[in-house]
Amino acid sequence: xxxxxxxxxxxxxxxxxxxxxxxxxxxxxxxxxxxxxxxxxxxxxxxxxxxxxxxxxxxxxxxxxxxxxxxxxxxxxxxxxxxxxxxxxxxxxxxxxxxxxxxxxxxxxxxxxxxxxxxxxxxxxxxxxxxxxxxxxxxxxxxxxxxxxxxxxxxxxxxxxxxxxxxxxxxxxxxxxxxxxxx
Numbered sequence: 001x002x003x004x005x006x007x008x009x010x011x012x013x014x015x016x017x018x019x020x021x022x023x024x025x026x027x028x029x030x031x032x033x034x035x036x037x038x039x040x041x042x043x044x045x046x047x048x049x050x051x052x053x054x055x056x057x058x059x060x061x062x063x064x065x066x067x068x069x070x071x072x073x074x075x076x077x078x079x080x081x082x083x084x085x086x087x088x089x090x091x092x093x094x095x096x097x098x099x100x101x102x103x104x105x106x107x108x109x110x111x112x113x114x115x116x117x118x119x120x121x122x123x124x125x126x127x128x129x130x131x132x133x134x135x136x137x138x139x140x141x142x143x144x145x146x147x148x149x150x151x152x153x154x155x156x157x158x159x160x161x162x163x164x165x166x167x168x169x170x171x172x173x174x175x176x177x178x179x180x181x182x183x
Contacts, residue, residue: 005172008101013146013172016100016132025157027077029125032063034073039066065120070154070164074126096130096150104145104173111169118161125157138171145173 028034035049047054048064055063065073079085097107120126130152138147148170154163 005097005105005107006099006101007103007105009103010135010137010146013100013102013132013135013148017135018132020129020131021096021099023127023129024074024076026074026126028073029123030065030069030073030120032122034069035063035065035122038069038072042066042068060119060121062121065124067114067116067164070114070120070126070166071128073120074128074154096132096148100132100148102135102146102148102172104143106143106145106175107170107172109168109170110147112166114164114166116164118156118163120156120163126154126163127157128152128154133167140171140173141176143173143175145171147171 032050032052039046039049046066048058048060049055049066050063052063055061130150132148133151134147134149136147138145150168150170152166152168154166155161156163
């Protein structure tokens with residue numbers, strides 16, 4: 001499976017610098033059951049995420065979401081009841097791929113830096129807004145392309161309280177001969 005990238009030029013991508021993508025609201029509010037399932041997948045047991053009493057003893061008002069849940073709980077639904085079914089696989093990626101045209105048909109993430117501010121509690125629904133902050137051309141050993149930097153702000157829908165700011169950088173490129181594996 002491959003991401004569906006919008007073809008374009010360096011100038012097409014640079015036209016997005018400073019522009020924000022449409023806000024994305026998580027399909028459901030966060031729940032302790034979600035927190036538990038995430039911890040099961042990670043193979044860890046951290047009671048502040050599943051036991052409100054333990055969380056309160058550590059200064060929180062309720063159980064708190066693992067920080068690794070911020071992106072999943074702010075993701076839109078992949079399909080909604082009543083929509084036509086598709087047999088084509090959907091590969092979720094950062095929302096920038098759905099909007100920003102650019103050169104290259106491959107992408108690798110080159111950096112992620114997330115600063116956390118306000119915990120996510122059960123009942124919180126998260127809204128994310130991504131803004132393109134920079135685009136730079138680059139020639140590397142794997143190919144010609146562009147580096148893109150995206151800032152995503154995650155906030156609570158009900159209060160606009162800022163939960164986190166994520167800086168994501170990635171390289172979108174056309175592979176050189178010998179570096180053309182699609183996966």
